[in-house]
Amino acid sequence: MKIIDLFYMGGALFMGAITVWTIVMLVFVVQKIVQIFIQHNYTKAGLDLILLFGSLAFVTGILGQAIGLFMAFNVIEAAGDISPALIAGGFKVSMIAPLYGFFVFIFSLLVWGLLREFMLRKSTY
Template sequence: MRLSELFVMGGSLFMTIITIWGICMLVFSVQKIIHYFVQGKFQKSGLGLILLFGSLAIVSGFLGQAIGLVMAFNAIEAAGDISPAIVAGGLKVSMITPLYGTIIFILSLIFWGVLKEVYIRKTES
């Protein structure tokens, strides 16, 4: 299964929102890295934004899953008798957005943790 297919299966709206949060997280991370390595200065201000955008990504993923599950259960209720394979397939698809959001959240934790450690070591020396 290709990544583009997963993106569409996860729901274009929420996958796009999560991608935007991920891009914002990367922009602030790169900005901090550029300030440190190119300009030689490092400020703690704005460091929390990296974690904020990662958190927004995971929360958006779970919100997308919840909305998708409610819609799926409404369709199951309207259809009546549904095979377990169809339900399992729907549950599998519903896990795509939280998984994507969790990956972005983990990346934001890594960037935030490393940059915070750089800041602590720089202020101690």
């Protein structure tokens, strides 16, 4: 399965929003790396934005899953008797956006923690 297929299966609206949050987060990561390692500027300004946009990616994924499951349950309720395999497939698809957001959040948390620790160590010496 290709990445682009997962993108569309997860819902282009929410996967697109998560991708936008990811790009904005990466812009702040690059900006902070330039400030720390090239300009030797150890201020905390902008550091928390990395974590903010990573968190927004995760929350957007959860919201996409909740809306998708709500719509799926409406269809299941209207159809009546549905096979368990169909429901399992729907649950599998509903997990794509939250997983994408969760991976972005983990990355942002790791980068935020590493940059914060590096800044704290450099500013105390």
